[in-house]
Amino acid sequence: MALVKAGVVVLDCAEPERLAVFYKELLEAEETDATANRVEIRGADGTRLAFRRDVNATPPSWPRPENALQAHLDFVVEDLDEAERRVVGLGGRPLATKDAPGPFEERCYSDPAGHSFTLRLVPSTAPKQG
Template sequence: MPLVKAGFVVLDCAEPEKLAVFYRELLEAEQTEATANRVEIRSADGTRLAFRRDMNARPPSWPRPENSVQAHLDFVVDDLDETERRIVGLGGRPMEAKDTPGLYEERRYADPAGHSFTLRRVAPTAPKQG
C-alpha cells in the first residue's frame, strides 16, 4: 500500500471558491471537497488542484524578478484558439500574445488571481497526409 494516496497542486489565493470555479469550468472538473479555507477539484483525466485561502496572497509578477513565478501549471490542448477564448471568457488573461515556435506550441496566461499557466499543443509527428 502506498504511503502517499493523492497529490495536489495547491494555489494560494484570497478567494479559493472563485478561483476553483475558473479551473473547474476550464478543466470540466468536479469539486471533490470544500472547507472554509480550501477547495479541491479533480478533472476526468485525474488532474487534481486545490485552492487555499491566504488573505495576504499576492499574484506572481512574472516576468519581473520580484515575487516572480512561484509555480505554474501546464495544460495540453488540441486547439489553442478555442481554449484561449474559453480562458478569457472565464476571466483569465493572456500574458504573451504570440505562439512559441517549435515542436510544442505554447501560450501563457494568468488566472483571475494572477497565477500563471501555459497551454501547450503538441505538434503532430507524423507527416501530413494530403
C-alpha cells in the same frame, strides 16, 4: 507500494471559491471537497487541484523579475486559439512575454488570482508532409 504518493497541487489565493470555478469550467472538472478555507476539484482525467484561502496571497509577477515565477501549471490542448478564447471568457488573461518564438507552440496566461499557467499544443501525430 510507495511510501509517499503524489497528492494534489494547491494554489494559495484570497478567494478559493472563485478560483475553483475558473478551473472547474476550464478543465470541465467536478468539485470533490470544500471547507471554509479550501476547495478541491478533480478533472475528467483525474488531475486534482485545490485552492486554499490566504488573505495575504501575493500573485507571481512573471515575466517581471519582482516576485518572479513561483510555480505554474501546464495544460495540453489540441487547439490553442479555441482554448485561449475559453480562458479569456472565464476571466483569465494572456501574459506578454519578450522575444516569444513563433509559430507559438505554447501560450502563457494568468488565472483570475494571478497564478500563471501555460497552454501547450499537443504535438501532431500525423506524419510530416513533403
